[in-house]
Amino acid sequence: MTTPATAPRPMRADARRNYERLITAAREEFGERAHEAAIEDIAKRAGVGVGTLYRHFPRRIDLVEAVYAEEIDTLIAAVDDALATPDPYAGLTSWLQAYARYAMNKRNLLKELQEAFERDPGLRLQLRERLQAAATRVLERAQAAGAVRQDVSGDDLLHLVGGICMSSTATREQNERLLEVVLQGLRA
Structure with a gap:
């Protein structure tokens, strides 16, 4: 059971925007290049660094x-x-x-x-x-x-x-x- 002490904190507005941009960029890259879509290209398309991508999504x-x-x-x-x-x-x-x-x-x-x-x-x-x-x-x-x-x-x-x-x-x-x-x- 999630308690107030263990509940995940809501994302800051900028983190939420980055998350949404990463999802959009990944959808586009996967649609165009499927399994050949590179993490670096997804991050670049989203306008964020690779580290930001990995903070949101530790694995592909x-x-x-x-x-x-x-x-x-x-x-x-x-x-x-x-x-x-x-x-x-x-x-x-x-x-x-x-x-x-x-x-x-x-x-x-x-x-x-x-x-x-x-x-x-x-x-x-x-x-x-x-x-x-x-x-x-x-x-x-x-x-x-x-x-x-x-x-x-x-x-x-x-x-x-x-x-x-x-x-x-x-x-x-x-x-x-x-x-x-x-x-x-x-x-x-």
């Missing part, structure tokens, strides 16, 4: 995990936008397209993500459960409106879209076309 895998968790948080937050869309099918489509973009960007980091999941087996399960709950919320709204098939689950959607987008040989255009096939196949 800590940075990978932080980027991954932030992107999951962004996908979870996108559910609210999808649910606010007047057309439930359009909301489902927009959320699945966001998930597809996320999955396509992650396929180059599979090795690093696998290492993170081996280090913390509960991490994968926790993040997967959050994603599944998000997909289910958007899907059930579309199902309740009669816009999509009733025999599909949120987990089915994650597997379908993730399977398409994680293919290392498919181009972005092929993935987008296959996603459209899946979306059309979901229609009631």
Whole structure:
């Protein structure tokens, strides 16, 4: 249990800004160069020294995990936008397209993500459960409106879209076309 004496102190404003810049820079570097992204290049892109990066993220895998968790948080937050869309099918489509973009960007980091999941087996399960709950919320709204098939689950959607987008040989255009096939196949 965390007590006031053992609770982590909140970050100073400048430390918080550096943390956020490092996450943004790492996301961009990982997206462009995947596992070849160098720590030094990430720090340079963020406009901080390597020491600052290591103060926030002692190991490369800590940075990978932080980027991954932030992107999951962004996908979870996108559910609210999808649910606010007047057309439930359009909301489902927009959320699945966001998930597809996320999955396509992650396929180059599979090795690093696998290492993170081996280090913390509960991490994968926790993040997967959050994603599944998000997909289910958007899907059930579309199902309740009669816009999509009733025999599909949120987990089915994650597997379908993730399977398409994680293919290392498919181009972005092929993935987008296959996603459209899946979306059309979901229609009631």
